[in-house]
Amino acid sequence: MIRQQAFAEKRKMLKGGLHIHTTRSDGKVTPEESIQYYYEQGYHFLALTDHRKYNYKNFRPDLPVTVIPAMEHDCAYHYAGYHTVCLGLSKEEGNGYEQDVRLASEHFTDEESLTAWRKKIYENNNISIYCHPEWSGTPARVFENHTEHFAMEIWNSISVYGHDIDKDASYWDEILGQGKVLYGVAADDTHSIETLGKGWVMVNAENDVKSILDALKNGAFYSSCGPEIYDFYVDGETAVVECSPAAKIRLHSDMHPTKVERSADSSMVHAEFKVTGYEYVRATVIDGQGRYAWTNPIFLDGRVK
Numbered sequence: 001m002i003r004q005q006a007f008a009e010k011r012k013m014l015k016g017g018l019h020i021h022t023t024r025s026d027g028k029v030t031p032e033e034s035i036q037y038y039y040e041q042g043y044h045f046l047a048l049t050d051h052r053k054y055n056y057k058n059f060r061p062d063l064p065v066t067v068i069p070a071m072e073h074d075c076a077y078h079y080a081g082y083h084t085v086c087l088g089l090s091k092e093e094g095n096g097y098e099q100d101v102r103l104a105s106e107h108f109t110d111e112e113s114l115t116a117w118r119k120k121i122y123e124n125n126n127i128s129i130y131c132h133p134e135w136s137g138t139p140a141r142v143f144e145n146h147t148e149h150f151a152m153e154i155w156n157s158i159s160v161y162g163h164d165i166d167k168d169a170s171y172w173d174e175i176l177g178q179g180k181v182l183y184g185v186a187a188d189d190t191h192s193i194e195t196l197g198k199g200w201v202m203v204n205a206e207n208d209v210k211s212i213l214d215a216l217k218n219g220a221f222y223s224s225c226g227p228e229i230y231d232f233y234v235d236g237e238t239a240v241v242e243c244s245p246a247a248k249i250r251l252h253s254d255m256h257p258t259k260v261e262r263s264a265d266s267s268m269v270h271a272e273f274k275v276t277g278y279e280y281v282r283a284t285v286i287d288g289q290g291r292y293a294w295t296n297p298i299f300l301d302g303r304v305k
């Protein structure tokens, strides 16, 4: 049996926001208010990812919310945007970025310059998420060989509410289908209160920065806009999904077309799919209100990042 890492070891599932802007850059909500609003919605950890401006600081130490050192780094590449959320440990633990130093906005037209730019993120001991590909106008071929990203955004609340894009794992299967291990993250990209708390990750970790980052890198999480997922595994030739009441459960894989189970009264909490000969599988749960949750993939040869 292969169980997706989010459900492999029973620990508390922590709710987290990995892409949040505040008044430190172009967000409308202060860091203090942002942490409070997310705390009130049950979040355990947050990354304040202001544009090209790193943050280590917990602006609300009175609240039991873990702040992950982070920023959103970006450049332009040809006609497209190239945005990444960068996450790391503390400065004492080797993070190379400085608090509040605003980095330059650059425009590249050759792959070598973009590669050098990306390398600096990893030299500074950060891990990265490729952000909002549709909003940036980047098809998978722009970033599919940039395998240092541990994840890509499969839902970005501001892109969904503002532009009706980046809402259901665009391009993800193109990359997974090539055998590349890349995890999927739902995030708000919060700039104002309207898109706060619409998409998040549920991470199987202890509530400290190192444990959360390790779990993210290992794919020990799922993403959601509402539904909960309790288990996802492949036993023999059967993939099994356990979740909160759902209207539809889909199984995505390297085989086409996608499979789907339906429940007329939105009460399905379990689904099974035959997966003979598949290389990878992942599941999407859709509840009666049309809200999504996504598992990360299981590679049937046991591969992980």
Ligand SMILES: [Zn+2]
Binding pocket: 072, 074, 083, 131, 132
């Ligand atoms: Zn962005």
Ligand SMILES: [Zn+2]
Binding pocket: 019, 021, 072, 189
């Ligand atoms: Zn952003």
